[in-house]
Structure formats: C-alpha cells, structure tokens
Amino acid sequence: MGKVVVVTSGKGGVGKTTSSAALGAALARGGERVAVVDFDVGLRNLDLVMGAERRVVYDLVNVIQGEAKLSQALIRDKRLETLHLLPASQTRDKDNLTPEGVEAVIGALKESFDWVICDSPAGIERGATLAMRHADVAIVVTNPEVSSVRDSDRIIGLLDSKTVKAENGERMEKHLLLTRYSPSRAERGDMLKVDDVLEILSIPLLGIIPESMDVLRASNLGAPVTLADEHSAPALAYFDAVKRLRGENLPVTIPGEKRSFFGKFFGRKAA
Amino acid sequence: MLTTPRPIRLKGRSYLALTLKPDLPIEDWLMRLDDLAARSPGFFLRRPVVLDVEELDIDRTQLRALSTQLAARNVRVLGIEGARPSALAPDLPPAMSGGRDSGETVEESTAPASGRSVVVERIVETQPRKASSSLILDENVRSGQSIIHLDGDVTVMGNIASGAEVIAGGSIHVYGTLRGRALAGAMGNGEARIFCRRLEAELVSIDGLYKTADDLGPDIRGHAVQFWLNGETFNVGSLA
Ligand SMILES: Nc1ncnc2c1ncn2[C@@H]1O[C@H](COP(=O)(O)OP(=O)(O)OP(=O)(O)O)[C@@H](O)[C@H]1O
Numbered sequence: 001m002g003k004v005v006v007v008t009s010g011k012g013g014v015g016k017t018t019s020s021a022a023l024g025a026a027l028a029r030g031g032e033r034v035a036v037v038d039f040d041v042g043l044r045n046l047d048l049v050m051g052a053e054r055r056v057v058y059d060l061v062n063v064i065q066g067e068a069k070l071s072q073a074l075i076r077d078k079r080l081e082t083l084h085l086l087p088a089s090q091t092r093d094k095d096n097l098t099p100e101g102v103e104a105v106i107g108a109l110k111e112s113f114d115w116v117i118c119d120s121p122a123g124i125e126r127g128a129t130l131a132m133r134h135a136d137v138a139i140v141v142t143n144p145e146v147s148s149v150r151d152s153d154r155i156i157g158l159l160d161s162k163t164v165k166a167e168n169g170e171r172m173e174k175h176l177l178l179t180r181y182s183p184s185r186a187e188r189g190d191m192l193k194v195d196d197v198l199e200i201l202s203i204p205l206l207g208i209i210p211e212s213m214d215v216l217r218a219s220n221l222g223a224p225v226t227l228a229d230e231h232s233a234p235a236l237a238y239f240d241a242v243k244r245l246r247g248e249n250l251p252v253t254i255p256g257e258k259r260s261f262f263g264k265f266f267g268r269k270a271a
Numbered sequence: 272m273l274t275t276p277r278p279i280r281l282k283g284r285s286y287l288a289l290t291l292k293p294d295l296p297i298e299d300w301l302m303r304l305d306d307l308a309a310r311s312p313g314f315f316l317r318r319p320v321v322l323d324v325e326e327l328d329i330d331r332t333q334l335r336a337l338s339t340q341l342a343a344r345n346v347r348v349l350g351i352e353g354a355r356p357s358a359l360a361p362d363l364p365p366a367m368s369g370g371r372d373s374g375e376t377v378e379e380s381t382a383p384a385s386g387r388s389v390v391v392e393r394i395v396e397t398q399p400r401k402a403s404s405s406l407i408l409d410e411n412v413r414s415g416q417s418i419i420h421l422d423g424d425v426t427v428m429g430n431i432a433s434g435a436e437v438i439a440g441g442s443i444h445v446y447g448t449l450r451g452r453a454l455a456g457a458m459g460n461g462e463a464r465i466f467c468r469r470l471e472a473e474l475v476s477i478d479g480l481y482k483t484a485d486d487l488g489p490d491i492r493g494h495a496v497q498f499w500l501n502g503e504t505f506n507v508g509s510l511a
C-alpha cells in the first residue's frame with residue numbers, strides 16, 4: 001500500500017504545485033512509483049509544470065464521473081517511467097469532486113503506487129479539504145511571511161480535524177516545507193526568521209527551498225526542477241527534503257547561513 | 272399533499288452570547304465602542320450580541336436610534352434585555368429575559384476537532400461561578416479555532432495562534448506564546464487571571480474588561496506575564 005501525501009498551504013501561490021512536481025520527480029528518480037494528483041479543478045497547473053499539458057485526454061473529474069478509467073487518465077512522464085500525473089479538469093467545476101469519488105480514486109492509486117502526492121488548491125474550501133481528506137502525511141508549504149504562516153496554522157488545524165486520520169483519532173504526520181526563502185531578504189530583515197516560523201507552527205521542518213530563478217526556468221521548460229536542473233540549489237533542497245520524508249535524519253541548513261539544525265528535533269512535538 | 276403527519280419539533284437550545292450594556296451618555300459609550308472595534312477589528316463580527324438596557328431609561332425612539340447605530344457598526348443584535356415593553360417594536364430585535372441565572376448546565380466544547388464550538392449556556396451577567404473543572408490542551412490552539420470552556424480553567428501547553436481564541440469561565444494558562452485572544456472569567460468571574468509564558472496577544476479580557484494589542488506596551492510584549500483584575504482595573508505583572 002502506498003503512502004498518500006497532501007501538499008497544502010491555505011495561502012495561494014506559495015509553491016505547492018512546484019513542490020508537488022519536484023518532490024514527486026525526486027521520489028520517482030529513486031525508483032519508487034509515484035502518482036502526482038492535481039486537485040486544483042478549474043485552475044490546473046501541474047500538467048504545465050510537468051510538461052504534460054498536450055497529453056491530457058482524461059482527468060480526475062472524468063474518472064470520478066465514470067467517464068474514463070483511471071489507467072486512461074494517468075499520464076506517464078516521458079523522462080521518468082516511474083512518474084505519473086493525474087491531471088485536474090480545466091473546464092469542470094470543483095463541485096464535480098465528490099467525497100466518495102475521491103475516496104475511490106485515492107484507494108485505487110494506493111494499490112499501484114508507492115507514493116500518491118495530492119497537490120491541493122489554495123484556500124480552505126471543498127477542493128482543499130478533499131485533497132487532504134485521505135492523506136497519511138501532510139506537507140505544509142509556507143513562505144516566511146506572516147500571512148502565509150497564519151494560513152498554514154489554520155490548515156494544520158484542519159489537518160488535525162477534517163481528515164479521515166483525525167476522525168479516527170489518529171495523528172496526522174505533518175511536515176513544514178519553507179519555500180521561496182531568500183537569503184538577501186532575510187539579511188535585510190524583510191522575512192520572518194526560520195526559528196519564528198517553527199515556533200509558531202510547531203511542526204518538524206522538512207526543508208527550506210531557496211527563492212531561485214532555476215524554478216521559473218524549469219517550469220518554462222515544463223519539467224520539475226529536480227529533473228530540469230538536478231544540481232541547482234532548489235533541486236538539492238528538494239532532494240534533501242525527500243530523504244527526510246523517507247525518514248532520514250538530515251540536518252537542515254538555512255540558505256545563506258552557516259547555521260544548521262536537525263529538522264526532526266525542531267518543534268516541541270514531532271507530529 | 273402531506274400524507275405522513277410528521278410533527279414539527281421545536282427544541283430549546285441556548286447559546287453563548289456577548290452582552291453589551293450601554294451607559295449614558297450614549298454618545299460617549301458609542302465612542303468607546305468604536306475605539307474597541309478599531310483596535311480589535313472583527314471583534315463583533317458574526318457574534319450574537321444581546322443588548323442589555325435594564326439600567327437605561329430609554330424609549331422606543333432612542334432604542335431604535337441605538338439599534339441603528341449598532342447596525343452601522345456591524346454589531347448584530349439578536350435580542351434586547353431589560354427594555355420596557357412600550358419601547359419594543361416589530362422592527363427591533365425581540366425581547367429577551369431570563370439570562371441572569373447561573374448554575375445551569377454547561378455543555379463544554381473543547382472542539383479543536385470542529386474548529387467551531389457551540390456552547391450551550393446563556394451568559395448575561397451571571398454570578399461568579401466556582402471553577403469546577405479544568406481543561407488541558409496538549410496542542411497549539413490553531414488559527415481559526417475557538418475553545419470555549421465555561422466550567423473552569425483552561426491550560427494550553429502550546430501556543431494560542433493569531434486568529435485563535437480561548438474563552439474560559441476561570442483562568443487561562445498558556446505555556447507557549449499567546450498570540451490570539453484570551454477571555455478569562457467569561458461568566459462573570461473577576462478573580463480569574465491570564466498567565467502566559469510569552470505575550471504577543473491580540474486581545475486579553477477578564478470578566479468583560481479587556482486590553483487590545485495597542486494597550487500592551489513594548490515593556491510587556493514578548494515577556495512572561497500575568498493579568499488580573501483589581502476591581503475595575505486591569506493589572507499586569509511579570510512572571511519572572
Ligand atoms: N523556490 C522558488 N523560487 C522562485 N519562484 C518560485 C519558487 N517556488 C515557486 N515559485 C514560483 O511561484 C509561483 C507560484 O508557485 P506555485 O504555482 O507552485 O504555487 P501554488 O502554491 O501551487 O499556487 P496556487 O495556490 O495558485 O496553486 C510560480 O510562478 C512559481 O514558479
């Protein structure tokens with residue numbers, strides 16, 4: 001049985017889709033079978049970031065409505081045969097995502113993939129709650145600024161209450177992925193400090209992804225940054241994050257600083 | 272055509288409401304209200320408010336004017352308590368009474384689970400209640416969550432986030448950082464206190480008296496402090 005990971009944030013534009021693609025590709029490079037699922041019905045993006053936009057025939061909504069089989073909708077990556085995409089519908093309304101339909105699709109994906117990565121839409125509405133609903137693990141994507149941190153805090157509250165795990169009285173495993181971290185802005189004091197974000201959110205740190213032109217370049221090429229430019233700073237940070245996701249205890253270095261600490265130790269409670 | 276005679280069931284249910292008790296002159300009171308609203312935006316938003324005019328000599332015209340003034344401030348009055356029958360009218364919120372007795376059963380809702388707490392109790396100036404049970408939360412209270420525990424003290428082992436609130440009948444103890452709102456002594460207990468290891472609060476209140484973020488000076492921000500009441504005065508002291 002595969003693991004279901006939701007990549008979520010509350011706030012929009014913080015790097016969920018970028019991270020879903022980069023983490024998915026990094027996991028798939030290790031030989032594990034990965035499906036990345038776009039839950040952003042009506043505003044799909046993942047197909048572009050993964051360079052599959054011209055190969056979309058069927059989508060998540062088609063599968064849920066019984067108009068296509070899951071195997072017909074899944075798109076295998078051209079560069080990595082272990083990496084797959086289940087695209088969202090660009091034309092349908094998100095009301096077409098039914099709880100039963102989502103449950104069935106996730107259940108089926110877990111059977112044949114080692115990792116099912118759900119790219120959540122922004123917000124705390126239906127799309128976001130359905131994306132997190134069946135997750136085993138949550139990656140909370142946050143930018144080091146106040147509104148993003150507060151929205152993430154809100155999302156953590158939902159992860160601990162609105163998911164199947166929470167409803168069964170189990171603990172949802174949660175990780176913080178700090179993205180778009182800019183050393184120069186940090187130096188100027190324009191961003192929240194890493195320690196402050198960790199103190200507020202109190203969940204273990206999965207990684208810090210630096211703000212980088214390499215991310216834009218990769219998405220213009222239609223490739224996850226971990227495939228487009230595997231030696232770039234953001235790609236290396238995503239590779240490290242994947243190691244931690246697999247359970248390795250690897251120290252996290254703050255970009256631009258010598259200081260590093262163990263993500264697993266951070267936060268008063270390991271979630 | 273209705274074939275099955277299913278009866279309509281009317282069930283009683285009581286709720287937690289804030290009470291506003293204006294005093295004279297009304298203009299001054301409204302100014303103080305504006306001040307509170309300005310410093311704590313959204314404080315009244317979506318919260319049911321009962322207007323208590325028991326101690327005001329107010330006629331229908333004045334009551335209507337007051338109601339209009341409150342509506343203009345987004346304060347939604349769900350009922351009026353203590354008005355003379357002649358002062359009420361169909362276009363005004365209905366009369367409410369009986370909110371004064373204490374000792375009713377309180378159904379506490381600790382509910383981080385729902386993010387929303389409904390509390391079965393009426394609160395309109397009750398006698399101070401004895402703190403009878405305490406609630407201990409091992410987790411952070413997350414933004415958007417509201418913890419209401421009118422039966423006694425609330426202890427939070429983590430943080431109360433910005434945009435979160437804890438309302439307690441007794442005292443509130445925060446072992447992490449208090450960033451959101453803490454309302455202690457909410458059932459009319461002036462003996463209640465608020466303790467926190469680090470103060471960054473949006474609002475603290477004891478027995479209906481409150482301090483907003485602007486009142487909490489840089490000398491206490493970021494520090495371990497306690498708040499208590501001495502009569503009508505709010506006191507703050509270091510927890511060193
Ligand atoms: N580390 C980074 N450095 C530079 N730009 C980045 C980085 N991460 C993401 N971006 C850019 O930020 C923008 C938003 O990213 P992305 O689409 O991944 O966010 P999202 O959280 O999925 O947004 P939405 O909430 O709209 O779904 C994109 O233009 C992306 O290229």
Ligand SMILES: [Mg+2]
Nearest residue numbers: 016017040045
């Ligand atoms: Mg996205």
